[in-house]
Amino acid sequence: MAATTEISLPARNYDLTATMTSGQVFAWERVADAWVGVVQGRGVHLRQSAETIVGRTAEPQRDWSWLTAFLQADVELNGVLATFPQDDPHLQAAVAACRGLRLLRQDPWECLASFILSSTKQIVQIRQIVRTLSERFGERVPLPDGCSLAFAFPTARRVAALSEAELRECKMGFRAPYLLGTARRIVAGEFAPEQLQQCPVAEARTRLLALPGVGEKIADCVLLFAYGFPTAFPIDVWVARALSTFYFRGRTMPPERLRQFAAKHFGPNAGYAQQYLFHHIRTRRG
DNA sequence: GACCAGGACCATT
C-alpha cells in the first residue's frame, strides 16, 4: 500500500465531538468543523462525515494503525453497550443522550501527566494548563496544509529537567511538585509507563498509586483512558453525585461504597458506562 | 464575593 497523507476510517456509531469534549483528552483543538491534535508525535487533522472519520497528516503515512488505535475505531460499540445493565433507566438515558461517545486510547505518560494536572480544576482550566505546558516545552509538530503548527505534549524527560518554578509559571499551582516528582521517577527508571500494559489491572493500579499526585481517581483515569482496562471506574465529584442520586436515593456514600457498587452493577465495560454518565450529567441543561 | 472544579496528602481523632 502506498503512503498517503489522508485516510478515511470507517466510524459507524461514532461521535467525535462528544468524545473529544467528554473530559478524557485536553490537548485537542476545535478548528472549524474539525479536530486538531497530536498522536505519537504526528500532527493530525480529523474531520467526521456521516460514517467515516477522515484523518490528514503533514507527512505521508504507510501505516495508519496508530490512528485507528487512538480512536479505537475498530471497537464495535453496540457490543459494548450490550453489556450494560439493560434495566437501568439512568444509564440507558445517558446512552440515548450521548450516542457514539467513545473511549480513546491515549499515550500513558501524557494521560498520566494530564490527570495529575486535573485535580480540582475545571476542564477548561486543565486545557489551558496543558496548552501552556505544551507551547513552552513541547516539540513543534507540522500539520497538514492550511493548519498552523501544533505542539506535542512535552516528554517525561523534558518535564523532569524543568524546575518547579518553571512549571508553576504554567499556572498548575500545587500540582507542580507532583508532576515533577512523577516525571523524575520515570526518568530514573523507577516507574515504566509502557510496562503496565502487561500487568494485571490490580497491579497496574498499585504501581500508579505509588506515584506522587496519583490517588484512586487519577489512577483509574489512566487505567481506563491510556491502558484500556475496561473495568476501571474513575469516581470524581460528578460521578459520585450521580451515583448517590441515582442509586442511593440521594444519600451521599463513601467512595469505597460507590466503588463496590459500580464494580458489581455496571459489568465488564464499567469504564464506558462511567464515561456515559459523566458526559451526560455534565452536558444536560437545566 | 461566595462557591466550586474529572483530588491528593498530611495531621489529627
Add this chain to the structure above:
DNA sequence: AATGGTCATGGT
C-alpha cells in the same frame, strides 16, 4: 479507618 485542613487558580 475516618474526618478536616490545605494546597493554586480561575469559572460561574
